[in-house]
Amino acid sequence: MDFFDNKIANRLNGVNFFKKSKTYKFEKIKKEKEKIKKSYPNIPIIDLGVGEPDIPAHIEICKTLCSECTKPENRLYADNGIPEFQEAAANFLKKLYNIKNLDPYKNIMHGIGSKSILAMLPLCFINPGDITLATVPGYPILSNYTKFLGGDVYNIPLYKENNFYPDFSKIPKDILKKTKLLYINYPNNPTGQIATREFYEKVVDFAYKNNILVVSDAAYSAIVFDNNHLSFLSVDGAMDVGVEIHSLSKSYNMTGWRLAFIVGNEKIIKVYSNIKGYTDSGQFRAIQKAGVYALNHPEIIKENCLRYSRRFDLLIKALKEIGFDAKKPKGTFYTYVPIPKGTKSGYKFKNAEDASNFILKNALVSTIPWDDAGSFLRISVTFEAKDYEEEKKIINELKNRLKRLKLVF
Numbered sequence: 342m343d344f345f346d347n348k349i350a351n352r353l354n355g356v357n358f359f360k361k362s363k364t365y366k367f368e369k370i371k372k373e374k375e376k377i378k379k380s381y382p383n384i385p386i387i388d389l390g391v392g393e394p395d396i397p398a399h400i401e402i403c404k405t406l407c408s409e410c411t412k413p414e415n416r417l418y419a420d421n422g423i424p425e426f427q428e429a430a431a432n433f434l435k436k437l438y439n440i441k442n443l444d445p446y447k448n449i450m451h452g453i454g455s456k457s458i459l460a461m462l463p464l465c466f467i468n469p470g471d472i473t474l475a476t477v478p479g480y481p482i483l484s485n486y487t488k489f490l491g492g493d494v495y496n497i498p499l500y501k502e503n504n505f506y507p508d509f510s511k512i513p514k515d516i517l518k519k520t521k522l523l524y525i526n527y528p529n530n531p532t533g534q535i536a537t538r539e540f541y542e543k544v545v546d547f548a549y550k551n552n553i554l555v556v557s558d559a560a561y562s563a564i565v566f567d568n569n570h571l572s573f574l575s576v577d578g579a580m581d582v583g584v585e586i587h588s589l590s591k592s593y594n595m596t597g598w599r600l601a602f603i604v605g606n607e608k609i610i611k612v613y614s615n616i617k618g619y620t621d622s623g624q625f626r627a628i629q630k631a632g633v634y635a636l637n638h639p640e641i642i643k644e645n646c647l648r649y650s651r652r653f654d655l656l657i658k659a660l661k662e663i664g665f666d667a668k669k670p671k672g673t674f675y676t677y678v679p680i681p682k683g684t685k686s687g688y689k690f691k692n693a694e695d696a697s698n699f700i701l702k703n704a705l706v707s708t709i710p711w712d713d714a715g716s717f718l719r720i721s722v723t724f725e726a727k728d729y730e731e732e733k734k735i736i737n738e739l740k741n742r743l744k745r746l747k748l749v750f
Contacts, residue, residue: 352489366694366710373701381705387739388724390707392530394594394674395723398631399641402593405634409627419623421614422451422602426629429636430587430602437563437639438572440604447607450614451632453624454599455560455588458613459483461620462556462584463522465612467492471521474553476507478531478713483524483556495520498714501679505534509547517551525573526558528565531711531719532677533670535565541576548582554609555583560601563592563642565672566650574604584609591674592642593635600624600632649674652722652732659740660720664750667720674723680716681748692716704742 349358374386397403409415427445434440443449452458459482467473469491475484477496484494495516497507507525525544527536548555557573573585584605590596603613623629635641653669657676660667665678680696683689690696693710697718700706709719726732 352491370697370701370707370709373698374707377701377705384705386701386705386707387735387742388707389720389722389739390709391721391723392675392709393596393723394591394645395725396594398594398598399635399638401638402595402631402635402641406627406631409630410625412627415626415630417626419451419626419629421617422623423626423629425633426451426602426636429633430604433636433639434572434574434587434604437570438575440572440574443604444607448610449602449604450610450617451624451629452586452601452603452617453621454590455558455586455601456482457599457621458586458601458603459556459558460486461613461616463487463490463492464616464620465609466521466554468521470519472516472519473522473524474507474512474516474520475524476526476529478711479524479526480530480558483522487522492521493519496713499529499532499534500714505529505532505677506540509543517553520551520553523548523553523555524558525555526560527573528561528670528672530561530673531675531709531717533673533675535670535672536571536573538571538576541571541573541579544573545576545578545582549578553582555579557583557585559585560588561591561673562587563639564646564649564674566646566653566669567671568643580606584613589632589635592645594645595632595635598628598631600628649722651729652724652726652736655732655736656720656722656739659736659743662740663743664748666750674721676720676722677711677717678720680710680718681750683749685747685749690716693718700743700746704746706739706742 346356349355427449430449431443431445463486467487467490471492473484473487473492473494475494475496476499487494499505544555573579584603586601586603588601657667657669667676667678670676680690680693692712693716697708697710711717711719724735726735
């Protein structure tokens, strides 16, 4: 044991941190892709595992940043945000989701990306022994921070048989008694499922009956293909039991800009602002002002949705021809497909990770495996392509590569 080993916090496995370090699937896939690039330098990988937009932010958003970053007043700490951003967020929610009567200064606060907001919320509410309910597969930040604080996590699987919605009726009563938070994410990563008003009404009813605070992660809520934007907070009673987190990363191609906002009950926002004030000094004011431009121009989102929609039309058709049970999602830029059984040569896939690995090594096609509630592959349409003609070429090449694998379904 060296100088540092016995000083590592127990939440990180203490002295066993370096012995029990785990290689996560995203890291494994990244390492495997690097190996393949070296082995086949002249054959490009078709990367369908990417979880972020394939093009930069709109030029006018970038111009706004360039203009604002030179102004002396924007050099200052932003602390808990600038009022212009809160006002733009309130207008955005009213225009897209028909959420009215929001006080932008009491019901809304910015964050340095939705990830940091999700990390701070357990600090606001979780005591040792408290439970967070979390849908799986899913984004683990709220769950991980719950565990860091001595809380527990009860996972609710999203099964295909239940249309990728959580089944609250199967949660034991002793779990519900200790539960503080419920994490939901619709449109959902990775399944691509969207919420319905009826589902959100069930969530509100469940939260009231069991005295649970709802955290709705709406990172993909603006990426829908029927223009039917739905917010958890648009349902009666939702504002009394929960909050929603909106991000500019996916909808406005601003992943690296790190800008999001939380909206909800005034008391929750006040508690969050207290933790946030001790955690960060706010996102750069110029970035927030670029975000104001973005929020005031939701037509930028429509351009992205049109691009993803046409790519899905190509992708789903190709996947079906191979044999995949693929359907065009109503939201997000992911489709979620059951894995093949194996290959005609007799190889049987053990799970999604095995299938994803095989496809990457033998077809140079990258996907993301999920084995939390059945074995599925998440396939994204955020691959890089400059126009529709190139999109068609990539999808056609994808189809040819997968056909050569002779998969069995």
